[in-house]
Amino acid sequence: MWLFISVHVLCTLFSSILATNPGFRLRITEDGLNYANQVAVDLVTKKVKTTKLPDQNGEGKNVKYSLSNLDIRNFQPPTSSITLASESDLQWKATNLALEIDGKFHYKYKKGFIKFSGGGSVNVKFSDISFSVGVNLGVDGSGKPTIKAGKCSCDSGPVKVKFRGGLSWIYNLFSGKVGKIIAGQFQSKMCGIIQNLIDKNAQESLSTIKVEVQLGEFLTLDYRLLAAPTVTSEYIEADLKGEIFWKSDKSEAPFAPPAMATITDNKKMVYITLSEYIFNTMTYQAHQHNILVFNLTSQNIKAKNDALNTTCTDICIxxxxxxxxxxxxxxxxxxxxxxxxxxxxxxxxxxLGVAAEGDIDLYARKPDKSLHYLFRIAGAGSIAVKLTMNETVIHGSVEDMKIKLNVSKSSIGPVNEKALQFLVDSAIKTTITPMLNDLGTKGFPMPSTDNLKLNQFDFKLLQNTMLIETNLKYIPEPTKTKSTVLKFVPRDRWKSINNV
Incomplete structure (x- = not known):
């Protein structure tokens, strides 16, 4: 993991056909970048404190010297900021960084026939160190975000060198060079640390982001970036595909994403907008591939007084x-x-509501297991959905369900539709609704990484749009938890009529 937390989420955290509107949009504000900056400073501080400077050899007037065991001590973190530059660029700048370097020195003096040597310890103090590095955000051919370091510069103010041991007049022969050499080494190391964190650590982390999330056995959610993130003076914004496909068939849905609601403030670190398009591509694919079938039988109801009995002493069909x-x-x-x-x-x-239409064919299964057609119901219904969410998953539950029935193709003559409506309503209330609620507890996964969780989030439903306003919580050493990714009921429980 590395310094730019914001980029982890630009999944995290997507194109073969560019849509006019995305199905998913991610915005990271200046507050988000400020938080990323805090974490970045912590990560760089840890890295610098464990950095070793190479041994050095040099010479001054009549003296040769060597420096060894150069360790960085008393690192003072900088005052820094990540700023929004232009197009897809960021700039990370830091000032007021200070540190000390302790080490060993050894010298050999030779002038004519005079020769002697010695050594001791050396302490080098740096102050007013500053650095600046550009960062370019992009997208690769698979739709994953990319990050690359630009030009880096590092400067320092006065350098104070203090020797202990040996002869004081000897120090004056090479102390100035020691300060310059160590300053140059540190400045080079500092830029190397930062560029390595960007080009290696950050890019490796981004390369692990999944731009395709499996939903159950047959569906996949496409989180590919449609283009490189856009950088403005107030935020970074990325448009993601946000479409659900059949796993073995990447055919596009025959409708386009609608325009999502406009974000009106930037008070939180991150704003995530999900289009209703995501959910409509899911139900489209499910319908096209015959997932939306279900046989309701007495085995599903599992009640002592089964309403699906044809013979009873109380109430049954x-x-x-x-x-x-x-x-x-x-x-x-x-x-x-x-x-x-x-x-x-x-x-x-x-x-949030779901409108559905379907056919319900009623059969009678006799004690000898033979199946006999009764009639068909053309049904149309609506479901009002209540949504909640945690750090990584959106959950749904049925708040209200209404169904209207129209009997057709009856083999037993006219049917009392009011009685039938009562029966179907009861069956759905006791069986279908709990099944949908159980599915809703599995949740709808948000793009994320192991190190990032959503924190202090607000959830809003706007025109065509789910809006999640959230802050981020960085977890340096995350613990693995059981996946809560949405899973559909296995296919063998969704029996079609032909399999009966």
């Missing part, structure tokens, strides 16, 4: 629709459900 009880006594009714259109997610101010 056999009494609500007498002709079923009469024609198929001591049997079980099954509801075979299948979407007829892709469900559509709509997000408006403060509300």
């Amino acid at each position: 056999g009494k609500l629709i007498p002709q079923i009880g009469k024609s198929f006594p001591n049997s079980k009714v099954e509801l075979h459900m299948k979407s007829s259109k892709p469900p559509v997610t709509s997000i408006t101010d403060g509300h």
